Amino acid sequence: MRWVNKRIRRGNSILLGAIPIAILALVYLAAAASRHAANPNDKILPLPSKMAEAMAALVFEPDRMSGKFLFWADTFASLERLGLGLGISTLSALLVGLVLGALPPVRATFGPLVTGIAVIPPIALLPILFIVFGLGEAAKVALIVVGIAPYMVRDVAAHVGSLPREQIIKAQTLGAGSWQVILRVMLPQAMPRLIQSVRLSLGPAWVFLISAEAIASDIGLGYRIFLVRRYLSMEIILPYVAWIALLAVAMDFILVRSSRRLFPWAHGAGH
């Protein structure tokens, strides 16, 4: 059978997907073991036992200085920033994208501005954000918003603009005005695309979050990683990176599931 026609059953696909991850883990263990054989104090590739020990201190024991459980405090601080940034971006993408896509006069007026903002590298704006918002939470959230909102706005606007003309005409022959077309035809059909857009923006959002935390922060996952880098603490950096990956995968999974549940019509006939 040709490879393009092969069907993979669900059980097999989980197994197949696990193989490369397992191989990667084994390669890491082998490399770490060989380095430790040469130098028992190696810091570059720590053994799992070392990672567990270092992480246990952050997860289960309060920090002596601040009295916080650092791992959890970092996680909540980062998730709060990320959530705020994603929330503001999503809401503005929905409102602005919908209006831009639906109303040609608005598109003609503000389309070039949005395109112009979208091509500015967000990190180049970070100094401006620090000057305007200070070094607090607002600047970090603003960086995420500046980073991902223009892309999401344009994506939603393009999707709304490319809805079949027949649908818009049909709605009008059924008595709908601009408001009703936007509310009943465009908004519902923009929603699954918006969720798709959030999913694709999760990656960049994390990048901007970690960048902002690395540059000016006193708590957060990105802050911790860049802090312990000074001591070559790979036993903390690696679990933190894995934790970030896990959080990102979980968010993506929740978005996919909620899209399927809320908008079954957008995911094929098989629902």
Add this chain to the structure above:
Amino acid sequence: MSAILSLRDVWVEYGDKIVLENVRLDIAEGSFVSIIGPSGAGKSSLLRVILGQEAPTRGTILLDGEPLSPECGPDRGVVFQRYSVFPHLSVIRNMLFGLECEQAPFAARLFGAKRRAAVEAAEEMLEAVGLGASKNLYPAEMSGGMQQRLAIAQALITKPRILLLDEPFGALDPGIKADMHALITKLWRDYSLTVIMVTHDIKEAFSLGTRVLTLDKRRHDPHAPHRFGATAVYDIALNKPAPEPQDNEKSDSITIDTKDNN
């Protein structure tokens, strides 16, 4: 019978390309007008100006004696070949859409007694087109023929003065097409509709219509073919009574595919 729709010297031009020239038509109330003609003869352009999707370059269009504004409105219903129903709404909600827009300008949704009345009207119309059992399906779960039934029912629920059909059965297979012919004939008779249908199928044009218009160019300049537009070269009135609906129940069994035939 009085003219419900009049086209007075209508020209449609795109740049220096003339698509329709000097179209003069009076369409009587209750007639079923089929429009045929070769590809590029402006059939769809004619339908679009009547629909209000675009304005004629010159000339006026009168509906019930009033000039039409170049915008679509609830007085003219339409069924396209594709994309005529809303994919994000179930069948019953597709049907309610027109009533909700009419009665709820702000919320575009109905509640309580008004909603119950609307649902009742929608269900009655769905029964009339044979979709009574499918009211909770989404369009993607229905065959092409069922989607077109829904599109027709949806267009009729707001009681348009004229129903415009743009190759509505072009994408359907022959068995389904025969069903749809019977359905549209029945609806045309039962609801005393005025129908204008653009089609490629000459047999369909003559079997359904009470009047057949053929659009084509009267003159042709081989050096500048775009400089002459099409107009109604034949206008054939078929003096026939409203056709009896054929019994097409059997053709349900011919249909093998229940999926989208588009």
